[in-house]
Amino acid sequence: xxxxxxxxxxxxxxxxxxxxxDDFDLYDFLQMVTVRTASLVGASTVxxxxxxxxxxxxxxxxxxxxxxxxEAFQVQSSEGxxxxxxxxxxxxxxxxxxxxxxxxxxFTRHALDAGFRSVHTFPMRVRQEVIGALNVxxxxxxxxxxxxxxxxxxALTDVAAIGLLQERLVxxxxxxxxxxxxxxxxxxxxxQAKGAIAQAQGVSIDAAFNTLRGYARRNNRKLxxxxxxxxxxxxxxxxxxxx
Amino acid sequence: MTKVPERVDPIAAELSRLCEHAVSxxxxxxxxxxxxxxxxxxGLLAAADPVSERLEELQFVLxxxxxxDAIAEGRPVLVPNLAAGPPRWPVYAEAVLDAxxxxxxxxxxxxxxxxxxxxxFFRAGPGQFSGIELKQAFAFADEAVAILLDGGIGxxxxxxxxxxxxxxxxxxxxxxxxxxxxxxxxxxxAYAYAENxxxxxxxxxxVARTLRFDRDG
Numbered sequence: 001x002x003x004x005x006x007x008x009x010x011x012x013x014x015x016x017x018x019x020x021x022d023d024f025d026l027y028d029f030l031q032m033v034t035v036r037t038a039s040l041v042g043a044s045t046v047x048x049x050x051x052x053x054x055x056x057x058x059x060x061x062x063x064x065x066x067x068x069x070x071e072a073f074q075v076q077s078s079e080g081x082x083x084x085x086x087x088x089x090x091x092x093x094x095x096x097x098x099x100x101x102x103x104x105x106x107f108t109r110h111a112l113d114a115g116f117r118s119v120h121t122f123p124m125r126v127r128q129e130v131i132g133a134l135n136v137x138x139x140x141x142x143x144x145x146x147x148x149x150x151x152x153x154x155a156l157t158d159v160a161a162i163g164l165l166q167e168r169l170v171x172x173x174x175x176x177x178x179x180x181x182x183x184x185x186x187x188x189x190x191x192q193a194k195g196a197i198a199q200a201q202g203v204s205i206d207a208a209f210n211t212l213r214g215y216a217r218r219n220n221r222k223l224x225x226x227x228x229x230x231x232x233x234x235x236x237x238x239x240x241x242x243x
Numbered sequence: 244m245t246k247v248p249e250r251v252d253p254i255a256a257e258l259s260r261l262c263e264h265a266v267s268x269x270x271x272x273x274x275x276x277x278x279x280x281x282x283x284x285x286g287l288l289a290a291a292d293p294v295s296e297r298l299e300e301l302q303f304v305l306x307x308x309x310x311x312d313a314i315a316e317g318r319p320v321l322v323p324n325l326a327a328g329p330p331r332w333p334v335y336a337e338a339v340l341d342a343x344x345x346x347x348x349x350x351x352x353x354x355x356x357x358x359x360x361x362x363x364f365f366r367a368g369p370g371q372f373s374g375i376e377l378k379q380a381f382a383f384a385d386e387a388v389a390i391l392l393d394g395g396i397g398x399x400x401x402x403x404x405x406x407x408x409x410x411x412x413x414x415x416x417x418x419x420x421x422x423x424x425x426x427x428x429x430x431x432x433a434y435a436y437a438e439n440x441x442x443x444x445x446x447x448x449x450v451a452r453t454l455r456f457d458r459d460g
Contacts, residue, residue: 053381182318188355191407195414231356
């Protein structure tokens with residue numbers, strides 16, 4: 001019996017379809033995919049890496065942004081299952097992380113440190129290209145995955161990749177490049193904002209992110225938009241401390 | 244159109260050379276580069292040749308064009324054929340086509356929220372950049388960012404790609420200095436160069452709060 005709920009799955013597809021509109025923000029979309037996938041697969045943390053123009057995988061979004069967890073994603077720019085999935089265009093399934101140290105020593109250390117026990121990685125495929133990888137970390141050995149779940153999450157990953165193309169512009173490769181660059185830049189904006197808030201309020205990077213995200217949610221605004229605003233003026237930065 | 248102040252001329256010369264190099268390396272007929280000046284206006288800084296200079300300048304005169312969009316939206320604007328499809332910049336497109344160019348590729352020069360300027364590549368023949376050519380174009384944009392930041396302090400301009408800690412450190416130093424993001428990154432890089440330390444190393448210390456920068460430092 002599959003551990004993935006069919007009802008939750010269909011909700012995700014509807015949400016993906018809903019986001020293919022003019023006001024489309026790639027970073028928000030990718031972030032939504034990670035959060036929804038995490039709720040779909042029990043006891044998991046999901047993250048996504050995209051390849052930049054040099055072919056290096058760069059962390060983009062995750063369902064949990066704690067520093068220790070981000071390190072387990074970031075290390076995969078140089079080592080880990082995301083690179084394997086990206087190069088082979090096939091899922092890489094590791095039910096027991098303790099056995100992976102030989103294959104990816106640095107990555108395994110960070111992943112175990114973050115409390116993870118399994119990792120299942122899915123290539124993001126767009127037409128003939130692989131543009132990145134989706135990572136599902138599990139808190140338990142086995143990671144709540146059976147064969148059907150693997151197929152479902154791969155299908156979800158492929159659907160997310162399609163979300164990058166915005167229907168009618170599918171034929172134009174330039175749009176994908178433009179959007180990927182925009183998304184990669186959004187990630188940098190968020191990190192810059194974390195630093196600025198951490199410095200201004202005298203708090204940790206993680207606390208700064210929670211402040212940023214809390215403000216964006218309470219005011220129903222896009223995270224990257226608030227991040228840009230905060231970086232744009234000392235006044236906006238100060239306004240964040242007021243609830 | 245804003246005139247670029249004279250004291251940045253050495254950088255302008257280096258960037259003009261970069262534009263020329265790009266034209267000889269890429270399948271591009273021309274290249275131009277504009278920077279954001281302090282009053283948040285784009286101004287021409289460098290070009291590979293007079294035609295590129297004119298086409299680059301025209302975007303600010305008309306207030307429209309791929310480079311205007313690229314810097315406003317913070318993403319590249321790649322137009323392989325200006326004559327095809329619905330006109331996005333009707334007046335500008337006509338001028339570009341009149342000048343014998345069919346394609347324009349605009350790359351914002353940015354690090355996150357720090358917008359430094361934009362570099363444009365023009366082509367007489369229509370068509371996309373191939374994957375490899377696109378990589379090269381991005382590499383030229385990266386080099387331009389580094390040159391703009393470092394103001395020619397010497398050594399090879401290292402592209403700004405980093406662990407996310409580097410960008411967190413950039414945000415922190417921006418607040419420490421009470422300045423811009425660009426100034427913060429320039430200070431961090433200058434320090435790395437002077438101390439002969441790796442950027443990732445320094446970024447780590449900044450985030451761990453064992454290293455900070457002050458206005459007079």
